[in-house]
Amino acid sequence: MRRRTFTASVGAAAAAAAVTAGTLPAWAREEGGRGGDAYVWKNAAINGGGFVPGIVFNETEPGLIYARTDIGGCYRWQEDTRTWKPLLDWVGRDKWGWSGVVSMATDPVETDRVYAAVGTYTTDWDPNNGAVLYSDDKGETWGAAELPFKQGGNMPGRGMGERLVVNPADNAELYLGTPSGNGLWRSKDYGRTWAKVENFPNPGNFVVDPNNPYSADNQGVIWIDFDQIGGRIYVGVADPADPLYVSEDGGATWQAVPGAVEALGSADGNRTIPVQSAVDNTNGYLYIVTSHDPGPYNGAPASGAGGKIMRLATQTGEWTDITPTYNPRGGIPGFGGITVDRQNPGTLMAATRNNWHPDEILFRSTDSGATWSISWDYAEGQERHDRFVMDNSGSPWLSWNGEDQGHAYAVKHGWMIDALAIDPHDSDRIMWGTGATIWGTESLTQWDAQGELIGENEAGERVALPIEQFTVGVRAEGVEECAVLDLAAIGGTLVSAVGDVGGFVHTDLDRAEPMIDTDWSTGTSVDFAQADPDLVVGTGNVHGDEKGHVGVSTDRGKTWRNTARVEGVPGSGHGGTVAITADGSAIVWSPSDTEVTPVYSTDLGETWQPVEGLPAGAKIRSDRVKASVLYSFAAGRFYRSTDGGKTFADTGATGLPSGAVEDFRAVPGRKNHVWLAGRGDETEGIGGGMWRSKDGGATWKRIAAFETAESVGFGKAARHSGYPTVYTSAERDGKAGIYRSTDGGNRWTRINDDDHQWAWSGSAITGDPQVYGRVYLTTNGRGIIYGDIA
Known part of the structure; x- marks a missing residue:
């Protein structure tokens, strides 16, 4: 290419x-x-840059894979180039919320058919209701069935599910689990029209925080799964006291599953809900992951028990707790994704959710959950030992400009791992989504040949065992889901300020770059000196109170340093806007969301002085020709400086x-x-x-x-x-x-x-x-x- x-x-x-x-x-x-x-x-x-909450493989057509993002649409895998193709770029500003994809379904019978449940917020932040999009050509073109309620592609719980499914026994029939008390919905005409399943008894009641508008919504009906041996339909509900239903007559009637409350609704006294499921249609098992929280952010509760992995024998109704008990760092914080290997019945994998430090853990079982092995481990006083090497060359910024710190590597398995999927056609391929990217490998079964990572020597001490590692690499090429806030095109160089990942300096638009090496959590503004474009400045939100918000580069963005902190501007946010004069002699910075008025520096940010004549929060720009002139706007008034930003006048x-x-x-x-x-x-x-x-x-x-x-x-x-x-x-x-x-x-x-x-x-x-x-x-x-x- x-x-x-x-x-x-x-x-x-x-x-x-x-x-x-x-x-x-x-x-x-x-x-x-x-x-x-x-x-x-x-x-x-950039390759990635945001949360990938769902990855869906088609069960009958090899190489047909879809990925969904929380605000950036959905994608189809292109096997020949090993890249992803965006499918919702046609969504316009009038329906911008449709770029948030809460669930996807790919038809296992007529594989050209694909569906996406869309809608970004269930709050009034999104003025429109949600929809189910339907395509008969693998997402090249779409129709839309608008719904009478909102959906939450960027709301709490967006990694649960899948909420949208195709019935493999009748592919014209689809089910949709909804939030906000709207219950279970069904289409019988390939997603063109939808109606509520009136006899489904429970719309859910689980609310994360009733006092927070963003997390006060009822999580609702979470997922639907099919037991193809017995013809049963299972539905998971966000209700700790009534979490699982089954229909044995094609959805005509529904009953609570016996034992589900005890199995799924509590964990050491914590209320829990069934956040994900996976079915083994060879051995007759339904695997269910529970959590005290719908995610994707929150870790374990104070008790340390975040959830369980439960196995239901679909033909007998027997429940078995198969929760892994070992975590190198201590208690199990809870689980996110779960997946089964359809080529090797009895093999399944699960991921911790928010095991934050030092890393997430992937668990693997080859005996239907009776025993588990883990992706990394360490013995007391020894280095960490991993089954695979993380290759981030596809997205070099995934090191976050950090270095390995003992057991905590700079390049991690990830976090918020709700999307976890073994290829149903290839046991060696797995992909998982994180809060930043998609990881994957085509050498997964080497795991089983490695044996244990840690064993005991003759003295009974835990020691590392030699293994041959395989490689996990970035599989996000083509997935571009960053929220970008500002750009500066210098000529041969493009500098960006980017939400959540700071910003980038591109000298080759086809190559992902390391992130700008500043302390920004989110970049908010960038500028350069028009007459001396090697001088580049930027600003962003920062964590803590150690480094300044403004970054400066004197070599066209190759290297950066943070400027001095400005007294009175706290950490955690406040990036604002920054400008540098045409000749680079002065920088003016206006922090956002503070009472601190803009400041200027004539020594590239070593020291700052207050600007006279501007209100707090004013936006700043520089004249591109006259070095002494800068401009500002605030509350309907336009200001001008003729002394390099020291003073402004209306x-x-x-x-x-x-x-x-x-x-x-x-x-x-x-x-x-x-x-x-x-x-x-x-x-x-x-x-x-x-x-x-x-x-x-x-x-x-x-x-x-x-x-x-x-x-x-x-x-x-x-x-x-x-x-x-x-x-x-x-x-x-x-x-x-x-x-x-x-x-x-x-x-x-x-x-x-x-x-x-x-x-x-x-x-x-x-x-x-x-x-x-x-x-x-x-x-x-x-x-x-x-x-x-x-």
Whole structure:
């Protein structure tokens, strides 16, 4: 596969055939003849970067695998390239919640059919109800059956399930377990229409925290599984006093399973629920993992007993507790994923959930849970011993810029391991999802030949036994699910501020990079000195009170150092925005969510001084030409500094929305030129859209093309244009899209299409200063997207 670097040719004629610009309205025809350009869209490679709560193998077609993410859509595995293909990029801003996938089902009979239960929040954060999406071509195209309730792809419990299943005995029939007391639902027409199963007796009642809006929802009906020997349908419910139901007549009637309350509803006095299941249709066992919490965050309760693994003999009704009892670090904190090997009945695996330190544990049994072996162990006073080597070369940032610390490795098995799946066609292949990536191997059965990791010597001491390790590697290539907050395109280098993983510096867009080596938990803002682009700055949320929020690089992002802390700004958040003057002589930082006013530094962050004239939380940008000039916006007022950020003064500009400005940026090569994007303010009678100033923010002209704009950025000018190309993520005539102007904002064209919308892409946008037409944009769960003219 050809790598697309910053300097690679972008005139790929073959790609143009796959993308069409459509018929453009008159207002969209840019001067210069480039209005009809078709675009090819790709991701800058990060590989992962978020929670993968579900991995689903098709049971009858080898190599057909799907993965779901909590906010970034779902993916299909491509066996020939060992990469994942995104399937929901068509989801638009009006239905952005459909990018949160709470469950997936792949049809074992007609394998082209696949389904996704979507909806991001059960709270009012998501204005829309959920849906079940259905596809007859493996996710290439989709239909939607909208539901009369919300679903929680990014809510507590999103790794439980699967909540959506196809009945293997009648593949036109699907079941859906729902949250919020909505019960069990069923479709009899391949997911096209849905109805509540009125005679299902229990909608669940388990609530994590009734005092927290995010975790106060009833977890509901969690999963459905099929006993293909006896034709039974089992349903797990979030109710410690009534957790498991069965139907023996195809769903006509339902009964509580005898013994389920004692087996699943309590663990050493803790209320527990059945979070996942796996069925062995050869030996007649249903395996169920219980937990005191739906996850994916919380570890063990104070008692140390987080859950169990229970085995139900489906033909006799006998329950057996098969919970592993050994953990090198102490008690069992609870379990996440569970899976069975369909090629080797009696072989199953389970993962701890949030065994945090030093690492998660994978348990493996080859005798239906009677005995277990573990993925790593250590003897007292000895080094840790592992069955496999973790190869993170596919995502070098998975070391988190750390080093091994004794038993705690920098590169871990992961955490939040709810997705755990052995390939039903290949006992050597397993994949598991974590809070950051997908791990996998094609050498799994070597585990069984290794024997025990730790044994006893003649003196009765626990000692390590020699084994031949196999390799586990990243299997997330193509899964791009970061929430990206800011971008800076320097020319040959792209710097990003990214949620949860800090940020990255890309010099090759097809290569995943280590994360920026700062103390950021989430990067929030990046900038560079226009006249000296080797000087790069960024800011982000940090943990603790030891390092400063702002990071500085003097070598174009190759190496970084944290600046000094600013007195009065606590740790744990507050990244805000940062700007550096055009010549790099001063940095101005505005912390967010504090009462501390912005500060400036003239020694690259060694010391900070308070800025005069700005309120706390004001957004900061620098003029891209004039070194002494910076700009700021807060509460409807626009400010300007002419002394390198030491003091700011209100420009007196009027007509700007007070609280809904999403972004403003200064124009490269044009001193005093500033553009501002906003949603408008109905209470003040100010419409949204785009504003442009040519006098440093003193006066503004509203660009009439847009009702709403969320970001604005600039790139290389078109051949016959004297003004940098302008890009925005905005809404025109009710249609949200990515728009471009080559004539200073007089005329615009939408450059994306309905197949490429990425749910929401409004935090930041920028063009490339060296490649005409190339645009980079942020998404909330689909990573860094960039487009080139085909």
